[in-house]
Amino acid sequence: GQQGGIVATINVLKIFVGRLEITRMALHNLWNLAMNEPLNRKRIWKERGLEVALASMRYHANDIAIQAHGLRLMWKVAWNEPPIQSSIVELGGVNLLLKAMRSHSTSTWISTSGCWALFSLVRSRNEFNRNAVLRAGALLTVVNA
Secondary structure: OHHHHHHHHHHHHHHOOOOOOHHHHHHHHHHHHOOOOHHHHHHHHHHHHHHHHHHHHHHOOOOOOHHHHHHHHHHHHHHOHHHHHHHHHHOHHHHHHHHHHHHHHOOOOOOOHHHHHHHHHHHHHHHHHHHHHHHHOHHHHHOOO
């Protein structure tokens, strides 16, 4: 089922981190699994899928597709999930997100995905998360997006 697919996809990301096409497909697959299923989003988080996705984004910082899939995954997994939002902040996801937006500023795919990811991180009433996003320079990045 989908739960097994989540674990398998996360394992693929861990094993094949250096393989560009495999990483693209695996991140896209995780995003698809997270799309409209809250249980999948929580499972991705519990299985440390966000940590693996962020590591993939760091490794492939110059690849627009990987950055976009990672941003979209952050957006979907963090939506309406304050503990997951906090986890992304703690894992350095805000700085990674903003770096992707700044590095690929001509990509509307990145700009749109990044803005949605930022919105998903600040929409809860967690002031720590909101302040972390603001301190990282999100407003200027969004204005320039």
